[in-house]
Amino acid sequence: ALEAWCHQQFAEKTVEPNSGLGKAITYLLKHWKELTCFLKVPGAPLDNNICERALKFAILHRKNSLFYKTQRGAYVGDLFMSLIHTCQLSGVNPLDYLTWLQKNTKALQTSPHTFMPWHYQDQNR
Template sequence: MYDLLKSKLLAQPVLHADETYYTVLESETVKTYYWVFLSDRHDSYGITLYHHDPSRSGQVALDFLGDYKGYLHCDMWQAYEQLPKATLVGCWAHVRRKFHEAVPQAASEKSLTKQGLNYCNRMFYLEQTWEALSKQERYQIRQVKLKPLMRKFFEWCRRNKATVLPGSKLGKAINYVLKHQEIFAYVLLDGNLELSNNKAERAVKSLVMDRKNWLFSQSFEGATAGLCTNKAFREQPSLAVMFLKT
């Protein structure tokens, strides 16, 4: 069943992926990892698959996704860069979070940190207003409104890079944007792509909450059982079928 669902998942044109750590005492490593791979919101199957692995390396993503040729929403974890044919789509929620964390308590609206955050807020506001549009309509309006806004934001980052300390929170946020600029702009390539990878982050959020409660598992079997008793695992919508493979 797992392999059947995986084959259907990998046939989708758009996927989301994320991972989170989990402690297993019998593991040879300090941390093991839950990986989650799921279809996008436009997929009628609504498949979510979890994979438990000792490693967070690129080999795990490569073993699971192989020569997947579609779009993959993900954070900028280097493991996903090992995929030879997938087109990575960066998560703007991560960008926004970095600028939000850089804003001092008494910052004015004219401060650089607020300016960077406001660029991100405008993008998410626009996306929210286009939520009910068709794929083609969303693609077209993004070219007219979102693409110029992104271009201005990237130019703003380049212009201000030299004026802030690279080790500061703002400096790190700007460098993060510029390092992955091309991947962040890939959301413009298809109307079904999303501005964030929040769908995958929500899929692992309940695991993170449970991790805080029971802290660790003695064995890999216990880690598997812990996932299967997870509330989110048991209470999925009828179209969302979830399985675990270790």
Template structure:
């Protein structure tokens, strides 16, 4: 047995999983920060926000704008959560509000 020349080339080039490491980086950071939550309820809120923000970022959506839209349309989000996922919330917003959002 032994290593074939092709396997040796792959070993020298190095195998990497940069995509996986980038995806896990936020979860690992969140896990480290979670040590300082005072209650389970606080930890749950942190988990939900981490999941929402990371999912938005993975779908190339501005996380802040996404969270603002969820807050402004809380009743609709509760009634139809599948329409408010990061990848389709802008379509839902456009169908509900054909004009610009009113100023705060």
């Protein structure tokens, strides 16, 4: 219906093609396929805020990593930032998760796969 309305605006000369609205409608019609692609997937988000937040997190870490004194320190910092970000994506409090790992070091060594952040909620109910 929106596409038909856009074409109708130009056909009936209701909107001047060189006006701001005319340029917006022209852009919309020119990129119709790309701009409506998300409609093919039910429930697809209208924004990419999750990706934007992930990128900001990585950029902040890159900026902070300028202050590591050694390669080993940088490696450990990267490891912790990766764990913290994985916790956030899994809906787990990073501090609680890291504390839980410290309390269960023996069991962690025998079966590390059961101590991933996405298993934290299941084992702490």
